[in-house]
Amino acid sequence: VYRHIYASKTKTQVIENFTVASIMEKTSKKLFIFNLCINFGILVTRRCNATTYFVGDTSGWDISSDLESWPLGKRFSVGDVLMFQYSSSHSVYEVAKDNFQSCNTTDPIRTFTNGNTTVALSKPGDRFFVCGNRLHCFAGMRLQVNVQGNGPSPAPVGAPRAAPAGILQPSSKKNNPATGVASSAAHIGGRGLRGSMNYFVYLMVFTFPLILYFINN
Structure with missing residues (x-):
């Protein structure tokens, strides 16, 4: 039992x-x-x-684009993408802050030459880009982008050094936005959503x- x-x-x-x-x-x-x-x-x-930005709008990554004023009014956040479109006479070099100010292209972080470059903004902070042709860089083909994170925005980099004597500066530059579109961000919004x-x-x-x-x- x-x-x-x-x-x-x-x-x-x-x-x-x-x-x-x-x-x-x-x-x-x-x-x-x-x-x-x-x-x-x-x-x-x-x-x-996430937002994809065409650098220089329809003018592209070119010596005729006003790349100094192009970032104004735009908020770049982690996850956004920069799209560089350029001809074979140009290139995209990502450089350090000091090299950006002096247009020094001898020690780049990354280089791109394919004419259609996509750069993901994966972390907050400043990113610096110049054309691999130093003369083009001094003529205005350089771009500083501040990527926003959770903290306060860092102070912008001081004015770049003056171009060496003999380098011609373009008399006028402009960024041509897409027809009927307020900005490059809006221009890409639909494509980004579909993607x-x-x-x-x-x-x-x-x-x-x-x-x-x-x-x-």
Whole structure:
């Protein structure tokens, strides 16, 4: 009798332990799926809020563009993208602050020469870009962008050094915005949103089977 009672208690305890383990496993899976959805939503929100800027608007990365005034009125945030479009006579060099002020292109951080360069603004702070042709840099082909983070904006860099004697400065420069569009940011907004939606669809295609697997197991 006692052996039968002990066996029954043991069996009951095993069933209870199995039930508790099953509940904990299901709860753990649900929490995992919940966290996955939260992170997924944050990722999509960041992608949709990102802005792509054409440097110099339709004038592009060119000696005729007023690149000094182009950033004015624009707020560059982490996740935004700069699009440099330029001819084969130009290039894009990302440089340090001191080299930016002196148009020094001998020690660049990164160089681009493909004529259609995309630069992601991945962290807050100042970014500095110049044309690889130093004469073009002195003539105005240089750009400072302040990427906003959570902290206060750093002070802008002082005025660049004067160009050496004999280098001609363009008499007038302008940035030609796209027709009927207020700014380069607005010009790209629709494309950026469509790209984010495509990204959303791709993620759903790959993550939906994974979510179903965890729900059913």
